[in-house]
Amino acid sequence: MSADAKRAKTTSSRHFDLAAYLAAKTDAVNAALDKFLPAEKTKPATIHRAMRYSLFAGGKRMRPALTLAAAAACDGTDAAAMPLACAVECIHTYSLIHDDLPAMDNDDFRRGKPTNHKVFGEGIAVLAGDALLTQAFEIAAQCRGWPRYSHRNIVLEIARASGSLQLIAGQVADVEGEGKKLSVAELRYIHERKTSALLCCAARLGGMSANCTPAQFRALTDFGHHVGLAFQVIDDILDVTQTSEQLGKTAGKDVAAQKATYPAIVGLEKSRRIAEQLTSRAFAALKTFKGKAVALEALAEYLLKRDR
Ligand code: GRG
Numbered sequence: 001m002s003a004d005a006k007r008a009k010t011t012s013s014r015h016f017d018l019a020a021y022l023a024a025k026t027d028a029v030n031a032a033l034d035k036f037l038p039a040e041k042t043k044p045a046t047i048h049r050a051m052r053y054s055l056f057a058g059g060k061r062m063r064p065a066l067t068l069a070a071a072a073a074c075d076g077t078d079a080a081a082m083p084l085a086c087a088v089e090c091i092h093t094y095s096l097i098h099d100d101l102p103a104m105d106n107d108d109f110r111r112g113k114p115t116n117h118k119v120f121g122e123g124i125a126v127l128a129g130d131a132l133l134t135q136a137f138e139i140a141a142q143c144r145g146w147p148r149y150s151h152r153n154i155v156l157e158i159a160r161a162s163g164s165l166q167l168i169a170g171q172v173a174d175v176e177g178e179g180k181k182l183s184v185a186e187l188r189y190i191h192e193r194k195t196s197a198l199l200c201c202a203a204r205l206g207g208m209s210a211n212c213t214p215a216q217f218r219a220l221t222d223f224g225h226h227v228g229l230a231f232q233v234i235d236d237i238l239d240v241t242q243t244s245e246q247l248g249k250t251a252g253k254d255v256a257a258q259k260a261t262y263p264a265i266v267g268l269e270k271s272r273r274i275a276e277q278l279t280s281r282a283f284a285a286l287k288t289f290k291g292k293a294v295a296l297e298a299l300a301e302y303l304l305k306r307d308r
Pocket of ligand 1: 052058059060061062092096098111168171194195231253302308
């Protein structure tokens, strides 16, 4: 990590036990998701099995962790943030199921297991993605609202991050960019939408659940935006440096699909420096929390150093 990034961190985050934090939050999120989703045997059982198959296949749970950590930075509680943390994970999982379809990236492995369509067939995989997207709004509607962050605001937040101007826009640009030589600006357009929008939304929802101040909301937006961009640069790097076994999904896909990535455009070393700079910007955004954002700091550092 760069000297800048190290300086921007608080002392307390260096002593933060992120592994224990993530293990506890993952358990809590999994238990909440299990309650929110229809039971596996609920008719039609196939769709509920398919939804649960991908949701509980072993994702890193980074987005819900960001929601819970952002809530804590604003003195909120896990209980209030949990519906929103679960809603974001449902949207993320839907996007992965659809991204893996033969019509899109055509991937056989995800989260260390055969992809949804490999197990349930394409039709059910499309429906499982659709159902998880819808489920996200049903879960989010069960959160507590505030005068400043009403249910209307929360629905708009999630719909905008996952709609045709953000998540889907990024995916469209990604698909249309295959085999083309993109500029760094065009690549950033894709990353901002395909990846950063939902990570940023995860952080903002945590703040909303805690009735955060407008200044805290701006800080979480700035933090989420930069962490989200760093996340995708690292994802691009891992695609060329790690094996499929390490990633739990097919490695080397970007090169094979002739996708524009940071390593392809600027090289590995510069890509690492860009990810560090973005993470430094994310740390800087947390200053306003005056040491209360230790979990967010630790998450940002983990996302930079992750190997899967
Ligand atoms: C509507 C047909 C249709 C498709 C939508 C929007 C979309 C498909 C796909 C975008 C999803 C995508 C692959 C975004 C890139 C973000 C990314 C690096 C995801 C992987 O996130 P991790 O590493 O995954 O957090 P885990 O499995 O750990 O949760």
